[in-house]
Amino acid sequence: MIISGKDIAAQLRSDMQQQVDAMREMYGRAPSLVVIQVGDDPASTIYVRNKMRAAEFCHIQSRQILLPSSITESDLCKQIEELNRDNNVDGILVQLPLPEHIDEEHILRAIRAEKDVDGFHPDNAAYLWLHQPLVKKHVASIYNPVPDYGCTIPCTPKGILSLLASTGVELDGKRAVMVGRSDIVGKPMAKLLMDRQCTVTLAHSHTSDLPAVCREADILIVAVGKPKLISADCIKPGAIVIDVGINRLPDGTLSGDVDFEACKDIAAHITPVPGGVGPMTVTMLMQNTIDCFRRRMAK
Numbered sequence: 001m002i003i004s005g006k007d008i009a010a011q012l013r014s015d016m017q018q019q020v021d022a023m024r025e026m027y028g029r030a031p032s033l034v035v036i037q038v039g040d041d042p043a044s045t046i047y048v049r050n051k052m053r054a055a056e057f058c059h060i061q062s063r064q065i066l067l068p069s070s071i072t073e074s075d076l077c078k079q080i081e082e083l084n085r086d087n088n089v090d091g092i093l094v095q096l097p098l099p100e101h102i103d104e105e106h107i108l109r110a111i112r113a114e115k116d117v118d119g120f121h122p123d124n125a126a127y128l129w130l131h132q133p134l135v136k137k138h139v140a141s142i143y144n145p146v147p148d149y150g151c152t153i154p155c156t157p158k159g160i161l162s163l164l165a166s167t168g169v170e171l172d173g174k175r176a177v178m179v180g181r182s183d184i185v186g187k188p189m190a191k192l193l194m195d196r197q198c199t200v201t202l203a204h205s206h207t208s209d210l211p212a213v214c215r216e217a218d219i220l221i222v223a224v225g226k227p228k229l230i231s232a233d234c235i236k237p238g239a240i241v242i243d244v245g246i247n248r249l250p251d252g253t254l255s256g257d258v259d260f261e262a263c264k265d266i267a268a269h270i271t272p273v274p275g276g277v278g279p280m281t282v283t284m285l286m287q288n289t290i291d292c293f294r295r296r297m298a299k
């Protein structure tokens with residue numbers, strides 16, 4: 001069965017629209033998000049445009065700040081500090097990658113953890129790794145995919161948990177293989193799956209006999225950026241396969257990291273590219289903005 005991230009994202013966004021309208025009634029203003037783009041990288045321009053459109057749809061107040069690629073690190077920090085201090089700003093996102101002369105880690109630390117809607121600030125990452133939420137009390141659904149960690153959870157792993165919830169498959173006790181060990185997807189995903197009582201393998205470019213490792217997976221998640229790396233011989237019959245990759249092929253078409261056509265009849269559930277994980281990541285950014293607003297208002 002194909003998991004339509006596009007349809008699930010649309011359902012979640014309609015629900016968020018209503019949540020945001022109710023919040024505006026209650027608190028006198030809607031949650032607000034500021035997206036900073038440095039330079040004019042074409043891929044970043046498309047991603048930022050998608051984020052602004054999603055915010056508009058959800059009735060989240062949003063603003064885009066476009067800065068020249070020649071901006072200094074210290075001027076970018078000053079801009080971020082101004083937004084940190086602004087009580088009417090709930091979420092701040094700096095679109096990555098940044099120009100080479102700017103230290104990304106430094107910039108991600110400059111955003112106040114409470115306004116970090118990506119979940120990339122070291123305080124949010126540490127909280128995720130050190131905190132053990134009460135999973136037993138949590139009933140996962142597409143609307144509520146992760147238990148309350150009290151911090152921002154990165155958007156892509158959170159969106160993937162929502163997709164997994166849509167299948168209705170129980171995660172407890174399952175073998176999960178995460179291919180890719182990035183800070184944005186692989187590492188947080190592995191921790192979230194461990195907390196859901198999965199036995200997790202974190203595979204990467206140096207893993208020997210990757211197909212054999214993947215074949216053990218009841219849940220296979222791939223985020224490496226190599227088109228069609230995962231072929232039919234990597235899939236355990238009946239597995240759930242989640243493809244995070246979006247790769248442009250020489251003929252101009254898009255392909256995931258999974259050979260979709262070869263794997264779709266072996267897997268029980270599989271995400272397409274496009275229309276799988278991508279729309280969910282942007283949707284979870286909206287949810288994270290709403291959650292940051294809610295936490296700030298509760299203080």
Ligand code: GUN
Pocket residue numbers: 047093094095096097118155
């Ligand atoms: N560039 C590509 N993906 C992302 C993302 O999720 N967040 C940010 N800030 N930049 C990105």
